[in-house]
Each structure stands twice: as C-alpha cells, then as structure tokens.
Amino acid sequence: MATPVTPAPTLEDAIQAALATVDDPEIRRPITDLGMVKGFTVAGSTVKVELLLTVAGCPLRDKLNNDITAALTAIPGITGVVVDFGVMSEEQRKALQSTLRGGSATAEPVIPFAQPGSRTRVYAVASGKGGVGKSSVTVNLAAALAQRGLSVGVLDADIYGHSVPRMLGVDGRPTRVEEMIMPPQSHGVKVISIGMFTAGNAAVVWRGPMLHRALQQFLADVYWGDLDVLLLDLPPGTGDVAISLAQLLPNAEILVVTTPQAAAAEVAERAGAIALQTHQRLVGVVENMSWLEMPDGSRMEVFGSGGGQTVADSLTRTVGASVPLLGQIPLDTRVREAGDAGTPIVLADPEAPAAKALDAVADRLALRRESLVGKPLGLMVNARR
C-alpha cells in the first residue's frame, strides 16, 4: 500500500498559520477565527492582507497592523506587509456575534456564570458603609489574581462611585459588536463599569428594575470570555444591587470588607442577613485600614481593633458555617497613590506591607479555587500512577 505523502507546506499555509497567531486585541481570539481576514495576496516578498474591522474607526487598528506585520515578516522571504482595512457588514458582525455566543445564530444572551457547570468563581465584594476601601480591595485582588495567570474580570456595580476604572487605569469606552460589549482590559483584568454607560453621576437613574436590567445586560451582553474569576464591586450597604445580583448569580460568594471599627458588628448582621436570605456563601472577611505603621515600627490603630475578627465570628454564628478573616490590610498612603495613578499597589509596590497583605488574600482565593476545581484532575493523575 502506498504511503500517503504529506504535501510540503506552501507559503500560503505559512501565511495562514502566521495570521492565526494574531489575536484581536479586544476579543482575544485569533483574527482568523473571527472572520476578520477577508483574504490575502502575495506579490514578490510583500503580502497584502484584507482585514475587516468590527467597527469603523476601531481604536486598536494600529496594534492590529503592528501584530500582523510582525507575524508575517517572521516568515522567511516576506519583507513587506500591507494591511488593507475594511469594516464588517452587518451580516458579518451578526455572524461574529453568533460565533462568540457559541455558534448559535439564534442564541439569546445568557449569563455564562449562572449556567450549570460554569467554572468561573464569582465574588461579590460588599461592605456595610462607604469609604472602607471596598473598591481598593477589589482592584488589588483582581490585579493580583491576574498576575497569577488567572483570567479575571471586574464588574463595577457601585452606582454611587464607580472608581474601579480609574483605579485600574482604564479610560477607554467599551466597543460594541452588534449587541455585544467588549470590555476594556488593563493589567490583565477585563473591566466593565456602570459608569461607562452614564453621563455624570446618575445614581438615581440606576434603581430598581432598571438597575436589575442593566446588571443583567452587563453580565450577559459583555463578552467576558472564559473567566476564572469575576469580582463584583457592589455599592455600599445592602440595597437593590445585592438582591438583584443574588437573583442573577445565585452561585456568587460574598466577600465582606470592613474596617476595625465597632460599627462593624452592624455590617456583619446585614451582610449575614442578605446571605441567609439569598442562600449565598460568605467566602470571608477582609479588614482594611487595620493600623498605621509608625516610623519606630509600632502600630497605631487609627480605627480601633478587632472589627474584622468580630465580623467574621458574628457571620460564622449567623450562617452556621465558618467565615474566616482572610486578611488585615494596613493603612498606607501608597494604597491611595497607586489607586489614583491607575496601577494597584500589588503591582506598583509589591514589597509594601499593604501589598503583601492583599497578595496573601489573593493567594487564599486562588488556592481555594484550585483546591475546588483542580481536585478531580489530581485524583485522576494519581489513579493512573
């Protein structure tokens, strides 16, 4: 029987393979899978690529041009690349949307994290009152988890102060492909904020059913991709948003942020009551602004002490399951400065004690995830030995 001969790869194959290594910067999937490469021609040592952008005036045009040029000039014999940009037709955009939604043209947007078998861990970061550092904790945990190689998204649902984009250095607006919203990304974290869709401070608008609908859209219409972790920055208190989220994402776990102050007990009660009512798990408590380290190394407990532990103990009693104190974050002006500059302290100044404390909380969350999701795999590997 004759042995089948594998034809030698042609230059066209090499070009196709090189184009497949280029990801769309927003969607983060190969341009060849997304129907963006209309075609290419080769003349001598120059390749001309016809590329279809999802929207006209795509801000990432230059990045695509550079990435395509770099990928193609790595092929021996190719020295010149011309990218000819066009724009997808409505039909092509619809086809792309259906590809992103899993291949069904008629698929209605669903919340991927609420589907059975979803591997995304959802943490809703809550606090009883404003200004305790809920957003700062959220962005630092997000950046620290992304740094550990996890795929991370943050949904800023704080209708009163959407500070997450600023703290993560995101200033772009999300682009749309038909009804899908592409989240901007910074420090490896995908970010969507309710503030990206309102002019000025429109907290009043985001109430009741409208808020519920908006959250549903952010969860279903945003192309999050395969996330390992989704962090939600909730508004302070236990209002409409917490209830809505519990309905939309029943598997979300609540992470409580508090300061060491005595009023913390009240926070615990409220968060506990919500968790009981919605049957959501409480993943733990983070105490922020725990102390200020003095030049002589002593600790000044600006807001008192013990609040985090009190909240954790009280929640443990309320829900009848262990709710640990996951960490204590000291007061440090660098936390604020790093947030104001758009690079969370865990990245900007990883050796600072506050950064180390935040990193340790991220480690506990990351480990927890592996221990839950990774276990069956470990058992299989052992069984084979």
Ligand SMILES: Nc1ncnc2c1ncn2[C@@H]1O[C@H](COP(=O)(O)OP(=O)(O)OP(=O)(O)O)[C@@H](O)[C@H]1O
């Ligand atoms: N450990 C810390 N050390 C120093 N400053 C901090 C610390 N944590 C937070 N801050 C600062 O305190 C202020 C309030 O923090 P942040 O915005 O994170 O709180 P929040 O609970 O999300 O508030 P709100 O719910 O009102 O938006 C910010 O200026 C932030 O930079």
